[in-house]
Amino acid sequence: MSLRIALLGLLSSSGPASGYDLTKKFERSINHVWQAGHSQIYPELAKMVIDGLVTVGAEGARGRKTYTITREGTAEVRRWLTERTPTEATRSESALEAFLLPLLDGPEALAALARMTSAIEAKLKGLEELQATHRREAATGRTHLGHYALNLGIMQTKTALTWAKETAADLEARMPPT
Amino acid sequence: MSLRIALLGLLSSSGPASGYDLTKKFERSINHVWQAGHSQIYPELAKMVIDGLVTVGAEGARGRKTYTITREGTAEVRRWLTERTPTEATRSESALEAFLLPLLDGPEALAALARMTSAIEAKLKGLEELQATHRREAATGRTHLGHYALNLGIMQTKTALTWAKETAADLEARMPPT
DNA sequence: AGATGACATGTATGAACTTACATGTCAATT
DNA sequence: AATTGACATGTAAGTTCATACATGTCATCT
Structure with missing residues (x-):
């Protein structure tokens, strides 16, 4: 559908x-x-x-x-x-990874978070490039679908980045001092 | 998998x-x-x-x-x-709705946003209740998976709410004054 | 004794989705 | 003349997923 x-x-x-x-x-x-x-x-x-x-x-x-x-x-x-009645069901592999993160011990969890962070940053970069293209095309007069969704995507991705940072800080705080 | x-x-x-x-x-x-x-x-x-x-x-x-x-x-x-190499692919019906929002004219888009907002608020409420349960159980000593994912979910949902508010303001600003 | 409802496990059907296979056209390069 | 690569459309096989169907147990309430 x-x-x-x-x-x-x-x-x-x-x-x-x-x-x-x-x-x-x-x-x-x-x-x-x-x-x-x-x-x-x-x-x-x-x-x-x-x-x-x-x-x-x-x-x-x-x-x-x-x-x-x-x-x-x-x-x-x-x-x-x-x-349509909007449904807020999401299915996200990275959220699943976040869910299971406590199964790893401190250093491993930090490493996993670091890999997640790279992926999130890559996505953000892609979205911002898309947005730049959109703006260029908007200047030439063409209307565009997806303007609002791009904003949403960028906001969500930045939030994910904040989460990763905060979670890493939390994990470090829980690790025994070296 | x-x-x-x-x-x-x-x-x-x-x-x-x-x-x-x-x-x-x-x-x-x-x-x-x-x-x-x-x-x-x-x-x-x-x-x-x-x-x-x-x-x-x-x-x-x-x-x-x-x-x-x-x-x-x-x-x-x-x-x-x-x-695993983390992938940031998301599939979200509500993001699709956001994408298509410009197909509607001002008042209709605002109505659609209002319905989306209700759904997002309902999800937030559910997540916060879940978090409360988690905290209660954490107090009794049981460890929990999903603590980090809950934080992420709540943050993402709040971001969605902010987006909806900002988008509504933007739409109103573009509408011809009554 | 009968009804209700939580416990408990499965199967079937069809839609949606992924990955790979398969074929052919046309333009530009080598 | 041959190769490469973008254009262009499709099918096949296998997995995942949602919804519904189907069956039976056990405890509690009336």
Whole structure:
């Protein structure tokens, strides 16, 4: 369901596109929030045609197929956004790692935290680059989906960094003095 | 893989338990970070027996089966925690909603944000109650997994709340004055 | 004695997801 | 002329996950 909504959102905001285009757009925009590869996207588009949410144009060069959102499709995203009861369920491998951290003893836990910190920093860097791109494109007049989600992502990632720092300090405080 | 690690973590920190016990423990502890119901847990335990990560004792009353972690199993969680390259991939429906928010016009977006805010507040309340329980149990001497993950969860949830507030303010500022 | 509800374990079905396999076009470089 | 790499679409196999179905035990309350 979510994949379908994400695709409709992209088609709605940036107009007709091929499965290939959408796969790329996914990577460059929604990716930090939802992941999907072409092997998931192509079949989903086919189903969406059957369900009348998008239409597919004639094959272009290299077998390219262009999908256009229908009125039905537009209604579907709007319905999802306005009528769905939001759920706050999260599933995060790094949070699981945080959960299990007490299984390790002090030095090991610190090492694990250090590795987590690197990963978080890498993510933050990626998000900030994405944001820079967004701003550049916003200056040229194009509207953008994902502006708010980027803010959220950056805020969340910074929070994770703060947590890692505080947790490391806590672990050090509990370790026997050398 | 993650489910398996989570189960091993629980077995490692609180000793032998049945599938039923583990299902309950999941609900009350790991749940805010990783979700699994009994229909996923029972088959996974069976596979873990085959793989030598846990052993199963004789059936007790009401067909109860008690699982105990093996040396292999302990090694497996530790390996996961210390050797895995942490990935920061997240998949969140509410972040997707944030992503698509610009598809709605001002008033609708504000309404959607209000609904999101309620959901976030509910989650925060749940986490804080969990934390209170944890503290009570910590006072009675039992050690706990998940202390750090709870901190992280609470911090993340508060950040989400801040984001919602800021985003609402931003939307209001962009709306034509009434 | 019967009902209720917590205890306890499973299976089945279908959707969603990941990873790998498979095929072919077109443009630019070597 | 051959190779490389981006463009472009698909399928297959296996795993994970959610929801529902299915069964039976034991203690307590009425």
